[in-house]
Amino acid sequence: MVENRKILLCVSGGIAVYKAVALVSKLSQAGASVKVMMTESAQQFVQPLTFQVMSRNDVYTDTFDEKDSSVIAHIDLADWADLIIVAPGTANVIGKLANGIGDDMVTTTLLAATAPIWIAPAMNVHMYDHPAVKRNIQQLHEDGIRFIEPSEGFLACGYVGKGRLEEPEKITALINDYFSSEYILAGKKVVVTAGPTRERIDPVRFLTNFSSGKMGYAMAAAAAEMGAETILISGPVSLPVPSGVTRILVESAEDMLQAVAAQYETANYVVKTAAVADYRPQAIANQKIKKQQGNSTLVLERTVDILQHLGQHKTNQILIGFAAETNNVSQYAKDKLARKNADYMIANDVTEVQAGFESDTNRVTIYGKNDFEQIFDMMPKQQLARQLFKLITDREESHDS
Known part of the structure; x- marks a missing residue:
């Protein structure tokens, strides 16, 4: 899918x-046009x-070395690209971009870019965990830049931990996945619920759960990237609004029910990732x-079971539920699929390491009608979200044809 794409x-x-x-070698072999700075x-x-040898293109290193006098190189390259990858992304370049500093060829081009930018960080584990680096990454998240999370493993400095650049094969797979699902949701409206709800006990206490909202926000970001009008109905979380997404903030289960109901009639896809409270204080x-x-x-x-309520009032919407379970995952997910009249149920075991509420990765199984079932390997939630939408839209298109 990367053939003739400009990276x-x-x-x-x-x-x-x-x-x-x-990475350049793999992308070039796949037919992409790759330029390097x-x-x-x-x-x-x-x-x-x-x-230069691997890409068969000039390599750019100096802002003032204009190889073509008819254009300004860093502007021309920024306009040329379909996708921009920063790999490895050091703490230095992340910090510069987060603070709008353009003092070399790379940073001036990044500041001039309108194409999607992905950063694959690589640095010492303690650098990656430094508060300043975390702030800069958070700022870039809020600016709409996507991160390819670094692997955990042996680092060149001798430490073992998070900070190793993701493998070229995995980055290539992410790029391929991105282009294969580009704009497949164009013209569609996707409503996503995310995060926990809070049920007040008194002015200072409430009931809630451990949901971080990361999976729901990843689903919303993927839907927007794939061309959908995306409405994100979110409980209280500390996550930035994904680029191109309209967020509606809610607190209680009743708030979420009302917000979803207001969007339901015009929605094509409704994705219920939120961990909604089943009970609230009677008074x-x-x-x-x-x-x-x-x-x-x-x-x-x-409280009102929102997914079941939507299933009872479904017309032409594709209703997608999430089942976060701790045991009997398959049994409970299939039961919810049927009982709540959903089209798909995506289930995971939240007790599994790196697949729970706070993790950046997830491992799920998706269930559908007519005994459809597919297992997804552990992967970053952003990548998983795109693959889920790709699978679901492919199945729905095949049903319509």
Whole structure:
């Protein structure tokens, strides 16, 4: 799917530069047109000639070295690219871009770009965990830049931890997946619910759960990237709004029900990833409940099951539910699929390492009508979201034809 696609690879200085060479090789062999630009530090690890040979294109290293006098190189390259990859992405280049600094060929081009930018970080595990680096990554997330999360493994500095550049094969697969599903949701309206709900007990306490909202936000981001009008109805989380997404903030299960109902009639796809409270306090105290001697009883009442409510009122919508389970995952997911009149149920075991609420990765199985079932391997939630939409839209198109 990358054949004839124009990919600009921005290489910054780190020992992982050698992997960028392999990435150029794989993309070129797949038929992509790849152009490379390098920071001064990157050239200390690999000479530009290596990338020139692999890409069969000039390599750009100097803002003031204009190879074609009819254009301004960094503007022309920014306009040329269908996709821009920064790999390896050092703490230095991440910090510059997050703060709008353009002092070399790479950063000036990135600041002029309108194409999607993906950064594949690579650095020492302690650098990756530094508060300043975390702030910069968060800022770039909010600016709409996507990150290819680094692997955990042995680092050149001798540490073992998160910070190793993702393997070229995996980055190539992500790029291929991106282009294969580009704009397949164009003209569609996708409504996604995400995060937890809060059910108030009194002015200072509430009932909630551990949902981070990451899977729901990944689904919303993927839908927007794939061309959909995307409405994200979110409980309280600390995540940036994905680029191209309209977010509606809610608090309680009842708030979420009303927000979804308002969008439901015009929706083509509804994705229920939110972990909605099943129960709420029967009465909310107007004042803080004070401690008493002995035990206390909190009387709860059921909230409306939003997914079941939507299933009962479904017309032409494709209704997609999520089942976060701790045991009997398949049995419970299939039961929910039938009982709630959903079209698909995506289930995962939240007790599995790196597949729970707070993780950046997930492993799921998707269930559909007529005993459809497909297992997805562990992968970043952003990648998983795109693959889920690709599978579902392919199946729905085949049903319509």
